[in-house]
Amino acid sequence: MIYLIGAGPGDPGLITVKAANILAHTPIAIYAGSLVNPDILDYLPKEAEIYNSATMTLEEVIAVFQRAHEKGLDVARIHTGDPSIYGAIQEQIDWLDEHEIPYTIIPGVSSFLAAAAALKQEFTLPGVSQTVILTRMEGRTAVPELESLERLAQHQSTMVIFLSVQMMEDVVSRLLKGYSPATPVAVVYKASWPEELILRGTLETITEQVKDAQITKTALIIVGDVLESEYELSKLYAADYSHAYRQAKP
Secondary structure, eight states: OOOEEEEEESOGGSSHHHHHHHHOSSEEEEEEEETGGGGGGGGOOTTOEEEEEGGOOOHHHHHHEEOOOEHTEEEEEEEEEEETTOOOOHEEEEEHHHOOOOEEOOOOOOHHHHHHHTTTTSSSOOOOOOEEEEOOOOSSSOOOOGHHHOHTTTOEEEEEEEOOOOGHHHHHHHHHTSSSSTTTTEESSSSSSTOOOEEETTTTTTOOOOOOEEEEEESSEEEEESSSOOOOGGGGTTTTTBBTTTTOOO
16 A cells, blocks of 8 residues: 655644554555654654655656565655645546546645744634635746636635745735735744744735845745734624524624
C-alpha cells in the first residue's frame, strides 16, 4: 500500500493520529524535505528506509513506489500540510491508478489553518466574510487568467495567498485593484514551527515589514477585514434563534 500522507504544517504534534500510527509501521518513507519538519520522521521505525523528495524527480519517486509494490512493502509518501493544496499529488495518484497499485490518502492540517490558529482568528466572521479564497501568484506554475489576484480581489473576501511572499510588492499592487489600501493584512512565517513569526499591517504598510523581516519563503499572506473588524454574533448560539437541537428562548 502507498500512503499519501499530510504531515501537517510543521509542529510534529499536528500530524493526525491515523498518520502517526501508519508511519510507526511503514518500512519505506519519501518525505518532502524542503518543507516537512524532519522531526516527523521520528514516527517511523528506526530501521525505515528514508528518501528526501527534494532531491528527486517524479520518475525517481515512482520508481520507489514500483520497487516497494513488487516486494509487497508499504510506502509513506509524506507531504507538508494537507497534500490536496499545492501538494503535487495528482500526478502520483494518476500513475498509481494506471498501474493498479493500491493507495490511500491521509489528510493533514493545512498551513492556512495553522496560520488562523497563530493569529487567533476566525476567517469566516458573520457580517464580514463567509468566503475564504486560497490562491497564489503565478510563478513557475501558471495561474488561469480568471483566477488572477486582481480578479479575486474584487470579491473582497478573506484571501489566503500561498507561495508568493517573495513577490510581496507585486502581490500588494494587484490586491489594491479590489481591496482598499487600509485593508488589514497578516503575514505568517512558518506557522506552528518554533521560529514562527507574525507580521500585521495593511496593504499600505505590509511590504516594508516583509522586507525588513527578510521573509522570502515559507509564509502565508492573509488579507481581509476579518483581521480587524466589527462582526455579528453567530446565530448558532443566539438565544432567539431556533434550530434542530434547541428552541429559541422567549
